[in-house]
Amino acid sequence: MRPDLVPLLWEAFGQTMFMVLITLAVGGFLGLLLGLGLYLSRPGNLLASRGVFAVLNVAVNIVRPVPFLIFLVAIGPLTRAFVGTTIGMEAFTFAMCIMATFVFARLVEQNLVSIDPGVIEAARAMGASPLRIVRTVVVPEALSPLVLGYTFLFVGVLDMSAIAGYLGGGGLGDFAIVYGYRQYDWAVTAIVVVIIIVIVQLVQWLGNSLARRALRR
Amino acid sequence: MSETIISFRDAVKEFPARGRARRRTKPVRAVDGVTLDIAAGEIFGVIGYSGAGKSTLVRLVNALETTTAGSVVVDGTDLTGLSEARLRPVRAGIGMIFQQFNLLRSRTVAGNVAYPLEVAGWSRADRDARVAELLDFVGLSGKAASYPSALSGGQKQRVGIARALATSPTILLADEATSALDPETTADVLALLQRVNRELGITVVVITHEMEVVRSICHRVAVMERGRVVELGDAYQVFSAPRQPVTRRFVASALRDAPSTAVLDRLRARHPGRIVTVRIDEVAGSSAQVMGVLAERGVAGTIVYGGITEVAERPYGSLTLELVGDDAAVRAALDGLRAVTAVVDHGTAAAPAVEGSDR
Numbered sequence: 121m122r123p124d125l126v127p128l129l130w131e132a133f134g135q136t137m138f139m140v141l142i143t144l145a146v147g148g149f150l151g152l153l154l155g156l157g158l159y160l161s162r163p164g165n166l167l168a169s170r171g172v173f174a175v176l177n178v179a180v181n182i183v184r185p186v187p188f189l190i191f192l193v194a195i196g197p198l199t200r201a202f203v204g205t206t207i208g209m210e211a212f213t214f215a216m217c218i219m220a221t222f223v224f225a226r227l228v229e230q231n232l233v234s235i236d237p238g239v240i241e242a243a244r245a246m247g248a249s250p251l252r253i254v255r256t257v258v259v260p261e262a263l264s265p266l267v268l269g270y271t272f273l274f275v276g277v278l279d280m281s282a283i284a285g286y287l288g289g290g291g292l293g294d295f296a297i298v299y300g301y302r303q304y305d306w307a308v309t310a311i312v313v314v315i316i317i318v319i320v321q322l323v324q325w326l327g328n329s330l331a332r333r334a335l336r337r
Numbered sequence: 338m339s340e341t342i343i344s345f346r347d348a349v350k351e352f353p354a355r356g357r358a359r360r361r362t363k364p365v366r367a368v369d370g371v372t373l374d375i376a377a378g379e380i381f382g383v384i385g386y387s388g389a390g391k392s393t394l395v396r397l398v399n400a401l402e403t404t405t406a407g408s409v410v411v412d413g414t415d416l417t418g419l420s421e422a423r424l425r426p427v428r429a430g431i432g433m434i435f436q437q438f439n440l441l442r443s444r445t446v447a448g449n450v451a452y453p454l455e456v457a458g459w460s461r462a463d464r465d466a467r468v469a470e471l472l473d474f475v476g477l478s479g480k481a482a483s484y485p486s487a488l489s490g491g492q493k494q495r496v497g498i499a500r501a502l503a504t505s506p507t508i509l510l511a512d513e514a515t516s517a518l519d520p521e522t523t524a525d526v527l528a529l530l531q532r533v534n535r536e537l538g539i540t541v542v543v544i545t546h547e548m549e550v551v552r553s554i555c556h557r558v559a560v561m562e563r564g565r566v567v568e569l570g571d572a573y574q575v576f577s578a579p580r581q582p583v584t585r586r587f588v589a590s591a592l593r594d595a596p597s598t599a600v601l602d603r604l605r606a607r608h609p610g611r612i613v614t615v616r617i618d619e620v621a622g623s624s625a626q627v628m629g630v631l632a633e634r635g636v637a638g639t640i641v642y643g644g645i646t647e648v649a650e651r652p653y654g655s656l657t658l659e660l661v662g663d664d665a666a667v668r669a670a671l672d673g674l675r676a677v678t679a680v681v682d683h684g685t686a687a688a689p690a691v692e693g694s695d696r
Binding site for chain 2: 238243244245246247249252260
């Protein structure tokens with residue numbers, strides 16, 4: 121790899137981190153809320169509501185299976201309304217946040233469904249309000265799988281950022297294509313791949329150890 | 338009996354039919370017109386097989402379920418039609434323990450016991466003091482910092498009891514609290530529930546399918562079947578003179594009852610004398626009376642089957658005896674026994690009696 125590419129690589133790394141971290145923060149938070157909404161409104165649960173559940177469920181089912189590349193283009197008008205443009209890192213980060221929200225919402229819901237309903241009943245029997253039960257029972261009891269789900273989301277978001285990069289969003293994906301693939305410089309591609317593998321490994325290790333600490337078993 | 342603390346009046350709870358056939362099937366009546374008064378300070382048992390509606394009935398008391406029709410009055414408060422927000426303080430004043438303990442795995446033993454106190458808005462210092470007191474009461478002071486996963490079933494239920502008692506409730510609901518425990522641990526937990534009732538004066542409502550539970554601690558009992566209370570009264574009376582088939586099945590499950598036909602055949606093969614079964618209870622004869630009658634008539638009585646146990650801390654059981662003596666003496670002894678208790682004469686191996694069960 122040419123030495124003059126090193127600063128560019130660093131810049132690409134920074135761009136990827138920008139997209140990934142913002143998406144993780146926004147998508148993680150909104151996804152948690154949406155997932156909680158799905159879980160709580162599910163028939164038989166704390167705030168059971170057939171209507172709310174049906175709407176949220178259909179929304180998640182519509183967004184989630186759309187390939188990210190198509191989704192990025194499809195929500196162009198929405199992106200323009202919020203960000204002012206449909207291209208560039210900010211615009212793509214917006215799209216990533218929305219996709220991450222829906223992906224994480226399903227992960228959250230699936231992890232919460234496994235909570236023992238008896239524990240929630242016990243909290244209700246002690247006079248706890250639904251909001252308190254969410255805060256002190258639902259989330260803490262499912263913390264371990266939620267951490268693992270969040271780790272899984274990180275890998276998914278990293279993947280999205282590479283696609284966004286290819287479309288001109290910048291970042292490691294963009295760098296690998298422009299300086300590696302197009303210039304037949306396999307070393308550049310390999311270095312980017314190694315960097316991504318190292319990041320994923322580190323995050324997975326961190327997620328696993330946090331999840332284990334949260335498990336208390 | 339002292340004043341009523343829980344009162345059901347024609348209470349009905351229906352659940353909508355579930356599944357694909359929802360539109361065509363009728364709703365399920367889990368509780369079907371129950372009228373029942375539970376007195377302050379008693380241990381009241383609700384016994385029934387699974388699906389009898391007893392778990393739903395107990396959930397009407399702390400409004401985890403609300404009635405479809407009829408009313409439930411708890412400690413002077415009519416729960417009918419109260420909003421969810423108004424029901425929360427009612428729930429907080431009633432303790433509940435569960436078959437699967439339902440402890441929070443993410444909290445320590447102390448954290449679990451502190452939970453209802455947090456809900457009730459206690460300060461940290463007050464919580465810590467109360468938690469220590471409660472763990473001492475249930476004998477788990479050394480386990481405050483342990484997580485539930487490190488506890489045995491019996492210890493988990495003790496934590497459940499400590500947690501249920503935290504806010505000093507007047508009522509404790511026990512939903513199959515010992516059904517997941519082995520017999521020895523069951524006895525420990527039942528003894529603890531008895532202490533809760535005696536030392537703290539808390540009304541305990543016990544839901545169970547185990548005769549053993551009712552037998553050992555309940556003062557009064559309701560037998561439930563298909564959403565209805567089919568038999569109700571003093572535990573001793575209900576089980577010493579069961580009227581309903583379901584009650585008889587429960588009695589037979591826990592108490593050594595009259596021998597079955599197969600047992601009787603084996604008894605006759607082994608013992609040539611006259612085989613009789615006598616009821617032993619407080620109302621009928623005690624075993625001392627029975628033995629006294631036999632001694633009086635010069636008849637030797639050997640116990641060949643049966644036993645005596647306790648229901649509501651009073652003796653109850655049946656003994657099957659082989660009577661040996663000359664015919665006249667045995668006949669006289671039988672008449673003497675009939676004067677003091679219920680007797681079933683099974684005859685002898687040579688001349689089996691055709692007398693049917695007189696139960």
